[in-house]
Amino acid sequence: MTRYPGQKRFLIAVDCIIFGFDGEHLKLLLIKRGFEPEKGKWSLMGGFVQSEESLDEAANRILRQLTGLEGVYMEQIETLGDPERDPVERTLSVAYFALIDIHQYETHISGEYQAEWFPINKYPKLIFDHSNMVESARKRLRYKASLHPILFELLPEKFTMPQLQYLYEDVYNATFDKRNFSRKILSTNLLMKQKDKDKSASKKGAFYYKLNKRRYNDNFDSFLKLIPNPDHLI
Template identity: 50%
Template sequence: MIDHYAVLEKNLIAVDCVIFGYNISDKELKLLLIKRKFEPEYGKWSLPGGFVKRGESVLGAACRVLYQLTGLKDVYMEQSSAWGDVNRDTGGRVITISHFALINTYKLDPVMIEASSAHWRSISRIPKLIFDHKKIVDKAHRQLIDRIKVKPVGFELLPEKFTLVQLQDLYEAIYQRTIDKRNFRKKIISMNLLEKLDEKEKETSKKGAFYYRFIPQRYEDFKRQGFYFNLDVQ
């Protein structure tokens, strides 16, 4: 193929991943951060990222970064924003395209995380990050809040089986506010997207709470019939 643009100026293009996870026990939304392994800013806290390679799509690069860090594929991944200020990276001109991913921390291999010197940090206690990574995180977080209201993506952050209490705790952690228990349950149950299991979670209470399961197929079916997911509840 002729390269029509051969004489034009090229730039470094990167991807950065804002990887969200959730811990059921401490009810906190987490971020997977790394200590940077190259100059500049060696050893500083950073979002996992990498440069887009030849023959690799931007989304592909983001998925590769995530895979190399976590060993996970088929993860919920959404493009967030492009960051193109001239001096945003002190190591040279780099344009980055941020993405956010939602992962189920229970699927994660702790050995792999350890090896890549990645660490989960609570969203409310993020260490100082390099460059404009804090802004990137904030934007992704706002996007997550918007998204989880109108798309059933919360389940990506939970194990296959979860209780309604756990689901509500997750929403409260993301919204950073409390939600009325009865209103929340009424709304999510009325959507008919969950299946109640016969099994109970008995670790956190004597009575135990019934497990539920999200059924993606039902969501797809309802959506085709004009149904809109909405869990923006007080």
């Protein structure tokens, strides 16, 4: 194999910003780093890219290691490559975000990484530049969710309108009028109202909805303008 002479080669990591939603709040899954440096500190789940895998494959592998989940919605965000970002050796890191159904995760908890969910507005100090990655991921999530129905990836098969609204409110750190909100969501025709109710959160109970998967897939890219005036988007 010919090579390009005289060029430096670098370690490549993939780090995953894993989002979940517990029915009330947007959460972030963090682990305690298992090796030096910064062993025992809070960190994103990550790992090194292997010789024969693509970046997407690495991201999926790393997510699977922690959560056991496959087929999860993931998206590459950015690559950070400051020469000083890892004190041990220069390492570039490709950040991915993942949107998982937190309930599916809970059946797969692996103690190995001492993982914990943190509220997105109150997570601990992270190693290296991982906090920057989290903030980039939040920004990207807002961007994307204002135009595409991406947040349904965080929900279980059946969910209620109040839950959906809590989710949007937490993502945008804003409050919405529930009449306007449900009208807008329903106007997308992506939801199918169920006959049964979730009675765990209130006396009256809230009707369940299911996502119409076909319409969801067909319309994913069609610019739904779910958030009308997102001043939030920076």
